[in-house]
Each structure stands twice: as structure tokens, then as C-alpha cells.
Amino acid sequence: MEPFTTLSGIAVPLDEANLDTNQLCPTRFNKVAKGPRFRDILLHDRRFNADGSEKPDYILNQEPYRQAVIAVAGRNFGVGSSRETAVFGLMGFGIRSVIAPNFGDIFYNNSLKNGLLPVRLPGPTVELLIRQLLARPGATMTVDLPEQVVTGPDGARHRFEVAPLSRKRLLRGLDEIAHTQEYAGAIRRFEQSQASAFPWLQPAS
Amino acid sequence: MKTLFDKVWDNHIVAQEEDETLLYVDRCLIHEGSRHTFDTLHERGLGVAHPDKIFAFSDHYIPTDPRTRARGVASLPDPDIRNMIELLERNTDEYGIARFGWGDERQGILHVAGPELGLSQPGIVLVGADSHTSTHGAFGNLSFGIGASETTHVVATQTIWQRRPETLRISIEGTLGFGVTAKDIILAVIAKIGIGGAIGYAIEYAGSTIARMSMNERMTVCNMSIEAGGRAGMIAPDDTTYQFLAGRSFTPKGAAWDTALAFWRTLPSDPGAAFGKEVELDAASVAPMVTWGTNPEQALPITGRVPDPERETNAERRGEYAKALAYMGLQPNVPLGDIAVDRVFIGSCTNGRIDDLRAAAAVAKLGRAVVPTWVVPGSEGVKRQAEAEGLDRIFTAAGFEWREAGCSMCTAINGDQLTPGERCASTSNRNFQGRQGPGGRTHLMSPAMAAAAALRGHLVDVRELGGRN
Numbered sequence: 001m002e003p004f005t006t007l008s009g010i011a012v013p014l015d016e017a018n019l020d021t022n023q024l025c026p027t028r029f030n031k032v033a034k035g036p037r038f039r040d041i042l043l044h045d046r047r048f049n050a051d052g053s054e055k056p057d058y059i060l061n062q063e064p065y066r067q068a069v070i071a072v073a074g075r076n077f078g079v080g081s082s083r084e085t086a087v088f089g090l091m092g093f094g095i096r097s098v099i100a101p102n103f104g105d106i107f108y109n110n111s112l113k114n115g116l117l118p119v120r121l122p123g124p125t126v127e128l129l130i131r132q133l134l135a136r137p138g139a140t141m142t143v144d145l146p147e148q149v150v151t152g153p154d155g156a157r158h159r160f161e162v163a164p165l166s167r168k169r170l171l172r173g174l175d176e177i178a179h180t181q182e183y184a185g186a187i188r189r190f191e192q193s194q195a196s197a198f199p200w201l202q203p204a205s
Numbered sequence: 206m207k208t209l210f211d212k213v214w215d216n217h218i219v220a221q222e223e224d225e226t227l228l229y230v231d232r233c234l235i236h237e238g239s240r241h242t243f244d245t246l247h248e249r250g251l252g253v254a255h256p257d258k259i260f261a262f263s264d265h266y267i268p269t270d271p272r273t274r275a276r277g278v279a280s281l282p283d284p285d286i287r288n289m290i291e292l293l294e295r296n297t298d299e300y301g302i303a304r305f306g307w308g309d310e311r312q313g314i315l316h317v318a319g320p321e322l323g324l325s326q327p328g329i330v331l332v333g334a335d336s337h338t339s340t341h342g343a344f345g346n347l348s349f350g351i352g353a354s355e356t357t358h359v360v361a362t363q364t365i366w367q368r369r370p371e372t373l374r375i376s377i378e379g380t381l382g383f384g385v386t387a388k389d390i391i392l393a394v395i396a397k398i399g400i401g402g403a404i405g406y407a408i409e410y411a412g413s414t415i416a417r418m419s420m421n422e423r424m425t426v427c428n429m430s431i432e433a434g435g436r437a438g439m440i441a442p443d444d445t446t447y448q449f450l451a452g453r454s455f456t457p458k459g460a461a462w463d464t465a466l467a468f469w470r471t472l473p474s475d476p477g478a479a480f481g482k483e484v485e486l487d488a489a490s491v492a493p494m495v496t497w498g499t500n501p502e503q504a505l506p507i508t509g510r511v512p513d514p515e516r517e518t519n520a521e522r523r524g525e526y527a528k529a530l531a532y533m534g535l536q537p538n539v540p541l542g543d544i545a546v547d548r549v550f551i552g553s554c555t556n557g558r559i560d561d562l563r564a565a566a567a568v569a570k571l572g573r574a575v576v577p578t579w580v581v582p583g584s585e586g587v588k589r590q591a592e593a594e595g596l597d598r599i600f601t602a603a604g605f606e607w608r609e610a611g612c613s614m615c616t617a618i619n620g621d622q623l624t625p626g627e628r629c630a631s632t633s634n635r636n637f638q639g640r641q642g643p644g645g646r647t648h649l650m651s652p653a654m655a656a657a658a659a660l661r662g663h664l665v666d667v668r669e670l671g672g673r674n
Contacts, residue, residue: 017525018400018500022637027618030238031266031289045639050625074521076401079434079500080637082336084241084352102404105370105436106336106350113354163368165223176354177251180362183220183227187364190219190229200457200465201231201329 002115003173004145007096009069011141011153012059013133017074019043021107024078024086032085038092041085060093064138072099072129072141077118078107087114097143099150101126112166113176119143119150119160129153145170206475209439210372210407213347213472217330225366232324233259233359234315234333235302237266237289241353242334242360243296254363256301260324262315263306265616266290269581269608273620278307286619300360311454313584313610316340316428316554320420321586323453327442327469332359337554337634339430343423344450345442345472347407350431370436371481373406374474377414379488384668386564387422388556388632388651390414391429392494394486396504403435406482409474410440414488420449421560428555429634432501441473495541495664496636496649498529503636505541507654507666513537532638533646534626541664544648547627549578549659550641551605551652553615556632557583559590561652565632566596568656571670574604578659579621581613605659617641630658 029041040048047058054061060068071090077100078086087110090098096116101123103111111118121129132153133139139153145167150158169176180187195202207215220227235242239261246253253259266289268274268281278294281287290307297304305311305318312318316337319325325341331348332338334356341348351365359365375394395402408430415423423440430438447466450456457465492506503526505512514526514537530537535544551557551565562582580600582588588610591597597607613621615633617640623629625644632655633640636647648664657667 016528017521020500020635020637022635022640026639026643027616030618031240031285033244034241045643050643076404076434079400079404080336080431080635082334082350082352083238084354087352102401104434105404106352106431109355110352113352163224165225165366168223176366177249177358177361180227180358180364180366183364186220186227187229187362191363194229198328198465198468200461201326 001173001175004096004115004117004170006142006144006146007069008142009140010064010067010138011070011072011133012065012068013130014059014071014073015130015134018076018079019073020080021078021083021086021104022080025083025089030083030085034088036092038085038088042089042093067094069094070097070099070141070143071095072126072133074126075101075123077103079104082106084110087111087116091116099126099129112170115170115173117143117145117170121150121158121160125158206478208372208474208478208480209345209409209441209472210347213328213330214369216328219364225368227364228330228367230332230359230363230365231258231329232331233356234319234331234338235259235261235356236264236315236334237293239334239353239356240289240292242356243292245357246360251361253300253302253360258363259302259360260319261293261297261302261304261306262318263290263293263304263312264314265612266619267307267611268620269611269613271609274609283620310585313586314554314557314612316424317557317583317587320344320424321453321584323450323456326450326456327446328472332365336431337428339435339438340424340428340554342430342437342439343420343427344446345440345469347437347439349437370407371405372409373403373435373482373484374409374411374480375484375486376412377410377486377488378412379414381414381488382492384493384653385491386651386653387418387425389491389494390486390488391426392496392501392504392649393491395429395433395501396494397486398433398484400432400500400502401434403430403433406435407437407439408435409480410438415440416443419560420445421558424558425555429501432634442469493651493654493667495654497533497535497541498526499532499636499638501634501636501649503529504649507541507664509541511535511537511539511541542666543663545628545663546576546630546648546658548576548623548629549574549655550581550614550629550631550633551579551655552581552583552613553633554583555634556652557581557587559587561632562587562591562596565652565656566599568653568660568667568670569599569603569605572603572660574659575662576659578605579608579614580605581608582610584610614641630655630664
């Protein structure tokens with residue numbers, strides 16, 4: 001996983017609540033292998049007409065937002081389906097951090113596994129950031145993971161919380177499976193004790 | 206004093222590091238969409254730790270048209286869909302993972318066929334590469350949906366890192382009114398707490414209403430936990446649970462059953478165990494529900510009217526309502542019962558079980574479909590049972606189309622989908638924009654309500670059709 005430390009750049013306001021994962025990645029694209037096609041899959045049916053032409057009024061199709069690296073969105077971002085392709089889409093577009101009042105649990109975890117940082121800030125703060133971004137198109141923001149601070153377009157600093165182990169993994173770009181393999185002994189011991197305490201759970205031979 | 210959730214969680218702790226727990230996973234369910242997991246396994250040269258604890262189902266991409274199913278996978282015209290089904294076959298064969306796929310009499314939607322196999326047992330941790338894995342919690346276990354990276358981690362290590370969620374108890378008391386079902390109860394819960402209402406929580410459904418429900422009804426309730434944002438939905442195991450489980454392929458037999466049963470009886474939450482949050486619902490106050498908008502909380506009793514954004518006092522919701530109505534092509538204040546539908550879909554992991562088909566058939570007997578109506582059983586097992594009971598003949602006599610088991614028009618990636626602008630009365634779980642096909646408009650409801658809409662060609666209160674027996 002690519003490490004995440006400090007990210008600065010153009011922030012796009014997605015001024016909408018309940019952007020579910022069906023919107024982030026319409027189901028028919030779930031079969032696409034991870035790769036560059038995901039740049040155009042993100043929010044596909046909001047960005048493109050049925051004939052494949054762009055909808056010019058959608059914010060991600062406008063300059064300078066094509067270069068956005070941060071998205072600021074309304075509540076319940078990424079609720080719904082477990083599809084990780086929703087994260088592939090954001091990453092494919094170049095977005096490495098999403099700021100919202102809350103996130104769907106599965107989307108939140110999927111993001112962390114891919115090096116995309118979901119930042120929870122209070123609703124009024126998010127509203128303020130969206131207003132500032134709408135007022136100054138192309139404004140930049142910073143997401144600083146070591147300091148756990150978001151810097152808004154006006155330079156104001158907003159502290160955020162992130163789970164400690166997730167933070168460590170992101171900062172170091174830790175490979176989770178390799179990390180878990182260090183617990184191989186503990187897993188083996190668990191399996192042995194479960195086999196004696198709950199023998200009916202063992203697969204039939 | 207511990208909750209059901211605490212007991213299951215504590216029994217599966219392998220290790221603890223900072224705020225996260227390495228949990229042991231007893232069962233992992235996958236489907237054709239799990240291609241990303243196998244891509245990563247191949248790319249990294251990883252093995253599968255316990256192939257005998259992974260179970261694969263062909264459901265999301267499998268066609269449900271009986272003629273196509275009879276012709277076999279090689280006959281599928283869409284190469285991309287065929288590829289997804291064949292990828293699952295190749296990948297499961299490569300790693301020695303059990304597959305319940307095309308042509309297998311145990312095939313079905315992972316959340317319908319899995320419980321039929323007896324895979325979903327009390328006290329276990331079960332994960333699935335699908336958000337509706339919360340369904341299995343109806344058996345008193347911890348079941349939740351995970352993404353592709355987490356699935357890769359599970360199949361490679363048989364464990365998963367998790368932050369301990371908070372607990373939320375939703376107590377539902379009272380008797381269901383005539384025409385009111387488990388689907389209406391869960392839609393009413395979601396309307397009450399919102400689609401983000403249970404984010405960060407594992408839900409336990411409790412109370413007399415839940416205790417009286419069949420396992421199929423309990424699965425319908427737990428299934429839609431994720432539509433309230435819940436990490437999991439659980440129900441204490443009881444005699445209803447044990448009766449369902451007895452004698453199934455993967456459930457213990459003989460002395461092992463007795464040992465398991467003694468343990469299962471220790472699982473329900475201790476009296477007085479504390480929950481992080483409590484919500485109550487009076488079952489008697491719930492009427493048949495329908496969604497009018499573009500997410501599952503935008504639901505109302507069928508006796509209501511389409512909301513008027515102008516009358517909504519919350520400014521944010523005013524905007525959301527206006528957008529939802531624009532997408533749905535609805536005018537404010539129109540009675541919900543006046544909304545005409547183009548199609549009806551009865552099926553899915555929410556409502557594709559035998560109880561659901563019986564309820565739909567009881568309504569189908571009262572008339573004839575005036576719009577195209579599909580009945581898609583959740584599994585081959587449900588299909589056989591329905592046919593043994595003659596439900597298929599009731600459906601076809603009423604002009605409903607009887608199809609093969611699969612996710613069909615709920616995932617809408619298998620050839621079954623709405624055309625842009627089409628409006629569907631659907632027993633599925635999501636009414637998100639484009640969920641049933643780009644531009645498609647979905648109204649969620651119970652199987653009886655969907656069957657009633659089929660007979661009338663518009664949303665209708667099933668209680669008006671009578672048919673009480």
C-alpha cells in the first residue's frame with residue numbers, strides 16, 4: 001500500500017448527502033479489473049450521458065476539479081454495497097482523501113486498505129468547508145495525517161481523529177497481510193483451542 | 206453481563222493491537238464479484254489458508270431466464286458476464302473452494318442458499334463479500350459484509366482486523382397487523398433511524414415481535430441492517446433457530462448436535478446486559494410500507510402521500526427530497542397508491558425465500574398481473590419447495606413469470622434490469638439511483654405488496670385486496 005502522510009492540493013466540494021457506493025461505482029463496472037479505467041468509472045452516471053459524452057455541468061468534469069486530490073462531501077458518504085470499486089474509482093480519479101461528517105462502515109474500511117484517507121469532521125465544519133470551496137473554485141486544502149489536521153481554504157486548522165492502528169498502517173504503507181502473518185503462532189493456537197472447545201465447527205473430513 | 210454480540214466477539218479474539226482486534230473467521234462466503242480478491246491472490250502469489258472454510262456461490266451474474274440456464278454457461282451471449290461466472294469456476298477449482306454454481310441443486314443467492322446449507326450457525330463469525338451478509342446474524346452469530354481487500358486478507362489468513370463496534374438494541378414489541386410483514390418492520394426501522402442511524406453499531410433485534418418471527422422473516426429483518434448503516438444485525442438463537450438448523454448439510458449431527466445446542470443456549474444476551482444505544486418500535490403501529498425516494502429511509506406507509514419538499518422544515522432534507530422526486534419522476538402530495546408501475550420484481554436476498562413466495566402467491570390468486578411481473582426464487586432449494594407446493598402454477602396462472610434462482614433485478618448485472626425511466630415495485634433492498642439499471646426507478650416493498658401492485662398496475666395497499674384466510 002502506498003503510504004499516506006501529508007496531502008495538499010485542489011479540493012472538490014461534492015455538495016450532496018448520501019452518495020452511496022452505487023453512485024460512486026455503478027454495479028455494472030464492478031467486473032472491471034483494477035486499473036486506469038477507474039478514472040472514468042468514478043460517479044460514472046453523474047458524469048457521463050448514456051452515449052458516453054460528458055455532462056459538462058457536473059463538477060468533476062470542470063476545471064480545475066479534474067485535478068482534485070481531496071473531496072469534501074455530505075453525510076453518509078459511501079453507504080450501501082461493499083464494492084471496493086467505489087474506492088478504486090476515487091483513487092483512479094486521483095482523490096486520496098475524502099472529508100465528510102460520516103461514512104458507510106464498509107467503505108471506510110475499504111478506503112483504509114487502499115491508502116485513501118477518510119476524514120470525519122463535524123457536520124457544520126464540513127458545511128463551512130463546502131461553502132468556502134464553492135466560493136473559491138480551485139482552492140487548495142491540506143490533510144496532514146501525522147498531525148491529524150485538515151487545513152481549510154482559509155488556512156483554518158481542523159483537528160480530526162483517526163483510529164491508531166489504521167493511522168500507523170497508512171503512515172508506513174504497511175502491508176496488512178504480511179503484518180498479520182507475524183501472528184501466525186497466535187492464529188494456530190486459536191485454531192487448536194477452538195478445535196477442542198467447538199469441535200462441531202471443524203469442517204467435515 | 207454480556208450481550209450476544211460480546212459473547213461472539215470475545216470468543217473469536219486471536220490478538221489485540223492498539224484499537225484493533227484480530228478476529229478469527231469461521232466461514233467466508235464469496236461470489237462471482239470476488240474476482241478482485243483472486244486477482245490479488247494471483248498477483249501476490251498468496252495461498253488460501255483454509256479452503257474448507259470458504260464457500261462460493263454463483264448468484265450476482267448468473268442469468269435467471271430458464272431457457273438460458275438450460276443451455277449452459279457457454280451459451281451466454283455477453284462475454285463479460287460469462288467471464289465473471291467462469292472466473293469463479295476457475296478460481297474456486299484452483300484453490301479447492303466449494304462452489305454452489307450453475308447447474309448445482311444447491312445454487313442460490315449466498316444469503317439464501319448459505320443458511321439452507323446450515324452454514325450460518327449460532328455463535329460463529331461469518332463474513333461475506335457482500336454487504337447483505339448481515340442476513341446470517343438472524344441465527345445468533347456475528348456476520349458482516351467486507352470489501353475485496355478484507356476478503357483477500359480473510360482467505361489468506363482466516364482472520365480479520367476489526368475495531369469493536371458499539372451495540373444497538375432495537376426492541377420491537379407487539380403483534381403485526383394484517384398485511385404487515387417483516388419487510389415492513391425493517392423499512393419502518395430504517396425510516397425511523399435513517400440510513401446512517403446504525404453506522405458504527407452492531408444491531409441486536411429483540412422483543413416479542415422478533416421472537417414470534419420465523420427464521421425466514423428474521424433473515425429479512427437482519428438483511429437490511431446495512432441499509433441503516435449497521436455493521437451487523439443479530440437475533441438471539443432460540444428453538445425456532447434450532448428447528449431450522451436441525452438436519453442441514455453443514456450442521457452438527459448426533460452427539461455433536463447436543464454439545465453444540467448446549468453451547469448455543471448460552472449465547473442470548475444476559476438479562477440486564479448494557480447496550481450502547483436503545484431504540485424501540487411498536488409493531489402494531491406499522492402499516493405496509495413503500496419507498497418513494499432514492500434511499501431506503503425515504504419510506505412511508507402506503508396510506509401516505511409523496512412528501513412535499515416545500516413543507517420540509519429541514520433545509521438539507523428539502524434539497525434531498527426535491528432531488529429524489531426529480532429522479533423518481535414524482536409530484537409532491539400525490540397519494541402513494543396512485544403511483545403507476547411498469548414492472549414488478551419479487552425476489553432477492555431480502556425477500557426470495559419460501560415464506561415470501563407464499564405471501565406473494567396468496568395475493569396472486571386474487572387476480573391477474575397487468576404489468577410484467579417476475580418471481581425469482583432466492584435459491585434452487587426455494588424453487589423446488591415452491592414448485593412442490595404448486596406456487597409456480599399459481600404465479601403462472603396469474604401471468605407472473607417464474608424464473609431461476611439468482612440476484613436478478615436486484616443487482617441488475619446479469620441481464621435482468623430496468624430500462625431508463627421504468628418504474629418497478631420491487632421486494633429488493635436498495636432504491637438507490639440506477640440500482641436496478643441506469644435511470645431505473647425503484648419502490649421497495651414486501652412481497653405481498655409487490656404482488657398487489659402487479660394485479661393493479663400501481664402501488665396499492667394490499668389490505669384493500671382482502672384475501673385474508
